[in-house]
Amino acid sequence: MGRPDGANGPAFLHAHEKEPKLPSPGPPSNPKQKVRPPVPAKDEKPTMGLTSNKNFITANAVDVILAKPGKVPQPDFQWTQKPDYGKVPMYLKRNKDRVAKEKEHFTQYLRMREAPEANAHVSQLSPEDRQQLVRHLKSKWGSVNTAYQGLSLSVDSAVKKARKEAMERELAEIERDIRTLERGEVVLVVDD
Secondary structure (H helix, E strand, O other), X not given: OOOOOOOOOOOOOOOOOOOOOOOOOOOOOOOOOOOOOOOOOOOOOOOOOOXXXXXXXXXXXXXXXXXXXXXXXXXXXXXXXXXXXXXXXXXXXXXXXHHHHHHHHHHHHHHHHHOOOOOOOEEEXXXXXXXXXXXXXXXXXXXXXXXXXXXXXXXXXXXXXXXHHHHHHHHHHHHXXXXXXXXXXXXXXXXX
């Protein structure tokens, strides 16, 4: 089985034969520099009696004078020193007033509903009358709007300006009345 003898030949690969060969080790090319000075020898003696003529107090004073001033820390903001501290904010007052008005209107509405005989001058508008009134207001709005659209675009005199403003006010009032009548099912009318 396999190849016949002598077919492989004597030149076959050995293990790790194709790996690169490393150079032989030698002395390092860049030796380490000595960082610290050498330790004094045991027979060396320090020089005694060396003194300096430097005045350290004056030198320190000069250094302090020439130094850059440091940052002075700002005190924290005292929220209790604000002028409106401890007072109720305006938006809360407005909301409270609005809620009180709504509550008052609601209680007034309930009182009117509960005692219709006491309020004989107030009557409820029937749905047919309300629809007829809305139709009449819409037709009136259409006629006023047609007249308003017929006005000239340039308002060059005080009379034209006053007429245009009066028509705009009338249109706005009619629109407000239509919205009021269409908003709810129950419409109360005050009899004069």
